Amino acid sequence: MREARTNTRADQADQRRAELLDAARRVVLERGLASTRVSDIAKEINVSGGLIHYHFATKDELITAMLRATLEEESARLAELAGAPGSVVSRLDQMLRFYIPESRSDQSWIIWIDAWAAALREPAVCEIMYELELTWITAVEGLIKAGVESGEFSCDDPRGAAERIDAMLDGLVTRYTLHPAVLTRQRLLEHARIAAAREVGLPPAAFGD
DSSP, X not given: OHHHHHHHHHHHHHHHHHHHHXXXXXXXXXXXXXXXXXXXXXXXXXXXXXXHHHHOSSHHHHHHHHHHHHHHHXXXXXXXXXXXXXXXXXXXXXXXXXXXXXXXXXXXXXXXXXXXXXXXXXXXXXXXXXXXXXXXXXXXXHHHHHHHHHTSOOOSOHHHHHHHHXXXXXXXXXXXXXXXXXXXXXXXXXXXXXXXXXXXXXXXXXXXO
């Protein structure tokens, strides 16, 4: 019985932490990382600042946990795409589509662009941004290697190809998010497919319509 009560308390604590992370995410999307305060998060979820500090010692700890949770969600989705049925080229195409935001209001990309700026001065955020880049590059590299092994792709440097694709997408997605009138999502996807096709020795048409 005591163990059951302990598990219940632990579950409640996990649920409360998840609620605080969700609230932090909403506030950051509205106010930005630099302008977000613990009091703003407390007001968003109608709790005291003391309760937040019970679960997270500092605002930086809370923000870092929120970013890491977002990273874990994206990592899980990447693993699903990489292991999905179908040809390697179709899986890589789905990964490109996942990378590109549906609109300039895509929540994950707004947070990541904001986090890039914060990473210049916040070592913990910088580490998470490095993990994000490494996660994407490793996922793309793995698919390119699988395509080479299956005979679908021709690429002498899967790691380098993945790094170039990732870097290009980062720049284009940032431009699309900030200036949607200059670069449409469809045009962005075309650029991504052309770049990926060149890296793996395929015509751009191989990546869908």
